[in-house]
Every structure is written in C-alpha cells, then in structure tokens.
Amino acid sequence: MPEGNEIHRWAERHTKAFVGKKLHVEAPGGRFADADAIDGKTLKKIHAVGKHLGYEFGPDAILHVHLGRYGDWTEGVGELPPVKGALRVRLSRKPTGRAAADEATTRHGWYSEDDGSTSLEPADVDWIELRGPSDCSLYDREQWKKLLARLGPDALNGDDPEPAFAKIARSKTPIAALLMDQSVLSGIGNIYRAELLYRARLSPFLAGKDVPRKTVEAMWNDSIPLLKAGMVDRRIVTTLPKHRPHSEGKPLKPEVHYVYRRHGKPCWVCGTKVQRQEMAGRSLYWCPTCQAE
Ligand SMILES: [Zn+2]
Known part of the structure; x- marks a missing residue:
C-alpha cells in the first residue's frame, strides 16, 4: 500500500x-x-x-x-x-x-x-x-x-505533532497499531511503522502510554527525513550503510529494510530471526532481541 x-x-x-x-x-x-x-x-x-x-x-x-x-x-x-x-x-x-x-x-x-x-x-x-x-x-x-x-498530523506537511503525542500518551493500544492509525498520525503505513519501531529499538507491543515521550518524539523526528527520502523515488530505504552486508554504493533491494518482509531471516544487527505476526489485519515484523519487550 x-x-x-x-x-x-x-x-x-x-x-x-x-x-x-x-x-x-x-x-x-x-x-x-x-x-x-x-x-x-x-x-x-x-x-x-x-x-x-x-x-x-x-x-x-x-x-x-x-x-x-x-x-x-x-x-x-x-x-x-x-x-x-x-x-x-x-x-x-x-x-x-x-x-x-x-x-x-x-x-x-x-x-x-x-x-x-x-x-x-x-x-x-x-x-x-x-x-x-x-x-x-x-x-x-x-x-x-x-x-x-479526522486525520492526525502529517510529518511531510510540517504539522504540529502534539495532538499525536497526546493520543499516544493516553492509549492502551500497542504502539505498532497506533503508528498505523491515520487518526493518530497520517501517512505512516506498514513499511514505515515496522522500520521506525526497529530504528527506535522499540517493542511493537508496548502500549502507547508506556512509551517514553522522548522515544515518541524521536520516532516523529526520524520519520521526517525517511519519508522525504522515500519521495525521491518509489523506494523506501531505512537501513544505515554500516548495517548492510554491502555497505558501499546504492543499497541492494534485499538490504533496504531492517525487518519489513524479512521474517525468518537474520536481523542485520544481532543475527536473531526476524518475526512476523498479524496485528489489526496487517503483518507486523520485528526483531525480538533488538526490540525486546
Ligand atoms: Zn536484532
């Protein structure tokens, strides 16, 4: 999508x-x-x-x-x-x-x-x-x-993120579901939510209210350049060069994401098998070691 x-x-x-x-x-x-x-x-x-x-x-x-x-x-x-x-x-x-x-x-x-x-x-x-x-x-x-x-702030429109932070801070819903909820944040889909959570080394299952405010802010700030970079072409690249097996040059297709659609494969950072599970009808991907509960 x-x-x-x-x-x-x-x-x-x-x-x-x-x-x-x-x-x-x-x-x-x-x-x-x-x-x-x-x-x-x-x-x-x-x-x-x-x-x-x-x-x-x-x-x-x-x-x-x-x-x-x-x-x-x-x-x-x-x-x-x-x-x-x-x-x-x-x-x-x-x-x-x-x-x-x-x-x-x-x-x-x-x-x-x-x-x-x-x-x-x-x-x-x-x-x-x-x-x-x-x-x-x-x-x-x-x-x-x-x-x-009915839409939450859009990071690419320079919107004030405060309404989203407030909703997350009082929600018992897992953070992975909140990131996809367009009334909380608009524009984030399955790839960005999985990758933003990984980059924050955050468990997808943590309730919104239990995520430290600083971590929520960091994810919002992280999303802006990532979304902008994804506008240049139709490719979303979230891995840092140092974490890719081929760290030089244009990222190879299998190495552009940390966890999205990488279930069963070893995490680039720790080697643990990336997991997949359904959450609210969509597949969720995460590394159980880097994103421990
Ligand atoms: Zn890992």
Missing part, C-alpha cells in the same frame, strides 16, 4: 505537470460519475494529506483520491493512449509535443516491485491515468474539511 512518501511524491509530480492548466477529465469506464463537473476546468492546487490526494478545481470541486492497497497512477507523454483495463479516471492537458508517445510513456509497476526509475520529467507529463483506487470521488469543501478533521 502506498504510504505518505508516495502520496506526496505524486502530488509534487502532478503539481509540476498540471497545476494552473485547463484539464481534460474523463472517466471512460463509467465508474466516476462526476468527471463532467471538472472537465475543462483549471486545476488550482493539489493537496496531499496522509494517504489522501485532493485535486482542487474549485472550493467545492475537489477530486479526492485514496489509492488504497491497489491503486496506482500511470503517466505518459503525447496523445492519450487507447482505453485499457479498469481505468477510473484520466486527466490530461494539451500535449506540448515534446516527445513521441510510444517512447516516453511510462507505466509504473506496483509499488513493491518498482525501483522508482523513470525517465519522465514531471513537467513533461501530458496525461495521467488512475486505476484501482479505493476512492475517487468529488468532494465539496465540507467533505474535505471533515476528512482533514
């Missing part, structure tokens, strides 16, 4: 490509009924909050997109390609003719398999297509406000 880094990355790319321009908006699959309401309008601004994107065409015309587990954007240059797959919506501008469609069209793979390499400069993107989101609908300002009200 895309996490905050990915959402902010799309917002940044799409802003460079489309903000200030009149866009052609269409939903050829018929699964987004309000495309006509924003078709031909100028895109004013793109909001990124946690795992939510908002393409603002007017105060009461905000295209809300939540990618969910399977949603993804495809981008390309030139004329629109033929309609394929479960296309939810596509946005395009008048092509500037910088490159031929065939050569420059980039189709991103699913998040986990994608190394983030793209030859496409955001300013060159002429169209984007959305498939598989958990939501794509038109919000008015009240709906957008309600959404913001």
Whole structure:
C-alpha cells in the first residue's frame, strides 16, 4: 500500500505537470460519475494529506483520491493512449509535443516491485491515468474539511505533532497499531511503522502510554527525513550503510529494510530471526532481541 512518501511524491509530480492548466477529465469506464463537473476546468492546487490526494478545481470541486492497497497512477507523454483495463479516471492537458508517445510513456509497476526509475520529467507529463483506487470521488469543501478533521498530523506537511503525542500518551493500544492509525498520525503505513519501531529499538507491543515521550518524539523526528527520502523515488530505504552486508554504493533491494518482509531471516544487527505476526489485519515484523519487550 502506498504510504505518505508516495502520496506526496505524486502530488509534487502532478503539481509540476498540471497545476494552473485547463484539464481534460474523463472517466471512460463509467465508474466516476462526476468527471463532467471538472472537465475543462483549471486545476488550482493539489493537496496531499496522509494517504489522501485532493485535486482542487474549485472550493467545492475537489477530486479526492485514496489509492488504497491497489491503486496506482500511470503517466505518459503525447496523445492519450487507447482505453485499457479498469481505468477510473484520466486527466490530461494539451500535449506540448515534446516527445513521441510510444517512447516516453511510462507505466509504473506496483509499488513493491518498482525501483522508482523513470525517465519522465514531471513537467513533461501530458496525461495521467488512475486505476484501482479505493476512492475517487468529488468532494465539496465540507467533505474535505471533515476528512482533514479526522486525520492526525502529517510529518511531510510540517504539522504540529502534539495532538499525536497526546493520543499516544493516553492509549492502551500497542504502539505498532497506533503508528498505523491515520487518526493518530497520517501517512505512516506498514513499511514505515515496522522500520521506525526497529530504528527506535522499540517493542511493537508496548502500549502507547508506556512509551517514553522522548522515544515518541524521536520516532516523529526520524520519520521526517525517511519519508522525504522515500519521495525521491518509489523506494523506501531505512537501513544505515554500516548495517548492510554491502555497505558501499546504492543499497541492494534485499538490504533496504531492517525487518519489513524479512521474517525468518537474520536481523542485520544481532543475527536473531526476524518475526512476523498479524496485528489489526496487517503483518507486523520485528526483531525480538533488538526490540525486546
Ligand atoms: Zn536484532
């Protein structure tokens, strides 16, 4: 599932490509009924909050997109390609003719398999297509406000973390579940929660109220550069070079995480087998030695 880094990355790319321009908006699959309401309008601004994107065409015309587990954007240059797959919506501008469609069209793979390499400069993107989101609908300002009200602070938006610290300090819920709770913190998903906990050498099972305030602050501070680094490409790297078997050069794919999806393998730091367990319907990964209870 895309996490905050990915959402902010799309917002940044799409802003460079489309903000200030009149866009052609269409939903050829018929699964987004309000495309006509924003078709031909100028895109004013793109909001990124946690795992939510908002393409603002007017105060009461905000295209809300939540990618969910399977949603993804495809981008390309030139004329629109033929309609394929479960296309939810596509946005395009008048092509500037910088490159031929065939050569420059980039189709991103699913998040986990994608190394983030793209030859496409955001300013060159002429169209984007959305498939598989958990939501794509038109919000008015009240709906957008309600959404913001139920989301916790987003580290990539420079939000004040105090409301999140306060919620954690009075909660009996395990810290691993709190980090994923979007009403506590927004933007953190399964990879970042596992890796932030490891980097803090914190047991995922500790109740929020039992985590020292200093540790919670340290995790928040740690999340900012990690999330920002994850915006550069679609890769999240959390290991320090000194902990990787290959410490020189670009990190190798199996060495980018400490614990995420490394169950059964030895911890890079202590050699203990990394564990996996279900928590609130999602897999949790941790090192029982480095993150002892
Ligand atoms: Zn360990």
